[in-house]
Amino acid sequence: SQTIHQWPATLVQPVGSPLSLECTVEGTSNPNLYWYRQAAGRGLQLLFYSVGIGQISSEVPQNLSASRPQDRQFILSSKKLLLSDSGFYLCAWRDEGNTIYFGEGSWLTVV
Amino acid sequence: DQQVKQNSPSLSVQEGRISILNCDYTNSMFDYFLWYKKYPAEGPTFLISISSIKDKNEDGRFTVFLNKSAKHLSLHIVPSQPGDSAVYFCAASVLNNDMRFGAGTRLTVKP
Numbered sequence: 001s002q003t004i005h006q007w008p009a010t011l012v013q014p015v016g017s018p019l020s021l022e023c024t025v026e027g028t029s030n031p032n033l034y035w036y037r038q039a040a041g042r043g044l045q046l047l048f049y050s051v052g053i054g055q056i057s058s059e060v061p062q063n064l065s066a067s068r069p070q071d072r073q074f075i076l077s078s079k080k081l082l083l084s085d086s087g088f089y090l091c092a093w094r095d096e097g098n099t100i101y102f103g104e105g106s107w108l109t110v111v
Numbered sequence: 112d113q114q115v116k117q118n119s120p121s122l123s124v125q126e127g128r129i130s131i132l133n134c135d136y137t138n139s140m141f142d143y144f145l146w147y148k149k150y151p152a153e154g155p156t157f158l159i160s161i162s163s164i165k166d167k168n169e170d171g172r173f174t175v176f177l178n179k180s181a182k183h184l185s186l187h188i189v190p191s192q193p194g195d196s197a198v199y200f201c202a203a204s205v206l207n208n209d210m211r212f213g214a215g216t217r218l219t220v221k222p
Binding site for chain 1 (some may be wrong): 153155
């Protein structure tokens, strides 16, 4: 069966520091992968999606970037965090039946 | 742009009664619709879906209705249980493209 795992689960970072959130999917090959963010009291905002290695589409211009160095690995990064980057970040993958499955989420607090 | 809208941020229902969560969309190209349930500090979990060729899909206590002419879908939960208390997200996609989410509705089922 397929599983998705992201880490770290929580982190507190100072403004201006870098960020790296990692996500891996097991049990499937060449999945579509996604990064979403849920800001406090808001819905799920699509940040990036990837249909293959090295292929990244960005939905919203921002302080973040994404990379897909391997088929089942998706990384969300920032060189310098802003206060507004705080939120709950979710990695997800999409199956052939058009359903998205989410990871456990990562709480980021920028202080 | 908000292509998927959940206009009710919260809903409170008595245990045993019906919960009706609503969702509207603007993109007539959407052909697949889903509902997700989310507990605090966890990733959303897939609940139920419906394709645009149907107007109803039922799974146990959960039924999703789709009205394409009105660009409206709803999730019915009957009977509602306290464990159903969570945030519910509506989502829509065009097949094999990215998925758009609503802002979510917080359901509280009172015992």
